[in-house]
Amino acid sequence: MQTLAGAPATTDAGDLPALTRPHLLECSDCGQMQHLPAVEPGTVARCRRCDAVLRRTRRDPFGLPFMLVVTALLLFTVALSLTLMGVSTAGIQHSATLFSGPESMEAHGFWEVGGLVALTTIGMPGFMLASLLYVMVGLRSPHPPRHMRTVLGWVERLRPWAMVDVYLLGLFVAYVKLQPLVRIELGPAFYALCGLMVAMVATAALTDPEALWDELDRRGIRPVTAAGPPGREGVLIGCHVCHQVSRASEGSRGVCPRCATPLHRRKPNAIARCWALVITSALLYIPANFYPVLTLTRLGSGAPSTILGGVEELLAADQWPLALLVFSASIMVPMLKLTGLAVLLISVQRRWTTHLRDRTTVFRIVNTIGRWSMIDIFMVSLLVALVQFGKLSSVTPGLGAIAFGAVVILTMLAAECFDPRLIWDAAGENAN
Ligand SMILES: [Zn+2]
Ligand SMILES: [Zn+2]
CATH class of the missing domain: 1.20.140 (Butyryl-CoA Dehydrogenase, subunit A; domain 3)
Structure with missing residues (x-):
């Protein structure tokens, strides 16, 4: 365990009572163990090392x-x-x-x-x-x-x-x-x-999810899968679901005493799983852009439209803000995610020691933006549902929609598989 850090960054709680329970937690972005002191409602506590939000307390959490x-x-x-x-x-x-x-x-x-x-x-x-x-x-x-x-x-x-x-x-x-x-x-x-x-x-x-967990603890509610008492052996492991820190041996099949999630110091096989998902997504990204996502048939003649074609149609209709939005969500975001994750994976494998905070930020961005690529899939589903006027005009979905949907899901899963703490491990920052 490293030096204990972590302190409220902003406090504007006035004279409200009830401080939170002080507790040990692991930053889920950089892996630093730190004691979070008792804080007042309305406080944001950030990781001193990577600036991740550790906890945001609320005045009225229930x-x-x-x-x-x-x-x-x-x-x-x-x-x-x-x-x-x-x-x-x-x-x-x-x-x-x-x-x-x-x-x-x-x-x-x-x-x-x-x-x-x-x-x-x-x-x-x-x-x-x-x-x-x-x-x-x-x-x-x-x-x-x-x-x-x-x-x-x-x-x-x-x-x-x-x-x-x-x-x-x-x-x-x-x-x-x-x-x-x-x-x-x-x-x-x-x-x-x-x-x-x-x-x-x-x-x-x-x-404030932590307040909900604290309240469950206070009410003495135990998980359905009964976990044994925290062992005295092993290393400190932060649960990646509820963030409770427990002591367990890696690979001992221990489960989190608070939420019964299996405990792992780092997400298992993160690098291999993430690479597999990134490579599959990159391959699927080709048919996703090559095949049309939908075909609009008007008076017997069909006009297939790919993702990029859809952006061009919006531009032609002078809807450039929307064209920019769809271009960002459907073309930029998947490319950014795939490139970002590949660079992060290589940086961990090559044990880069610089730009740790920057790379952690890249991970946060990649993890947050991925779901917005679903815009096109939702748009296609609505057009297919609504534009069914027989020979007059009709919209049918295209193969590109399946490939693109798969790209969005696989890149989201890839970001979930990646463990940003490995960036800091590889640089020797987490001697555990
Ligand atoms: Zn951190
Ligand atoms: Zn847990």
């Missing part, structure tokens, strides 16, 4: 997030049950709900893409909200259920896969592309989705 989750669930129910968008041309009308995109992709034989859209826009947001509500209601009940730790652990893991915010941007792109073709009416589900996005972003911003 009340406000609870209200937000309830609001978000109500809005989600509205978004699921009402019309999202209606289009009409030549007296024919079509409307779409959140389910229409996945259903029509499946009807065209693109079940993989349909499943991906359904999972990221319906399955994951629903799971996240229901799980958070379960934990927050459980914490208020006299006999909280034991599964709460496992559920909270999954909320932490699956957070990036709920993509309501990205979907709304995809919907916006679809709206602009539809404008010259048909008359469009936005339905109540669209407004509910906008509210849901705000509520979900606010929930994530105002929740």
